[in-house]
Amino acid sequence: MNWKEEDNKLKKEFEFENFKKALDFTNKVGEIAEAQKHHPDIILHDYKNVRIEVTTHDEGMKVTKKDHDFAEAVNQIT
Numbered sequence: 385m386n387w388k389e390e391d392n393k394l395k396k397e398f399e400f401e402n403f404k405k406a407l408d409f410t411n412k413v414g415e416i417a418e419a420q421k422h423h424p425d426i427i428l429h430d431y432k433n434v435r436i437e438v439t440t441h442d443e444g445m446k447v448t449k450k451d452h453d454f455a456e457a458v459n460q461i462t
């Protein structure tokens with residue numbers, strides 16, 4: 385599935401084989417966030433699932449091109 389837009393956020397759920405892979409992915413997402421200076425909420429839950437949610441705080445919590453660019457960069461590492 386691609387990213388869903390809900391509550392003024394882009395959201396996507398990822399499932400991995402195990403906790404280590406989920407954590408590694410989480411760290412890679414963090415690198416992208418730092419590189420783009422655009423930071424998501426990253427929820428690692430049920431030991432092997434990661435939910436990413438992103439919105440643009442500087443625009444009053446609205447979805448902008450920055451969020452779409454961020455989502456595309458995350459898609460590239462999955």
Ligand SMILES: C[C@H](O)[C@H](O)[C@H]1CNC2=NC(N)=NC(=O)C2=N1
Binds near residue numbers: 421443
């Ligand atoms: C100065 C700094 O780059 C800005 O405050 C950045 C930080 N990371 C950010 N992350 C997100 N999701 N939205 C923002 O508006 C935002 N602004």
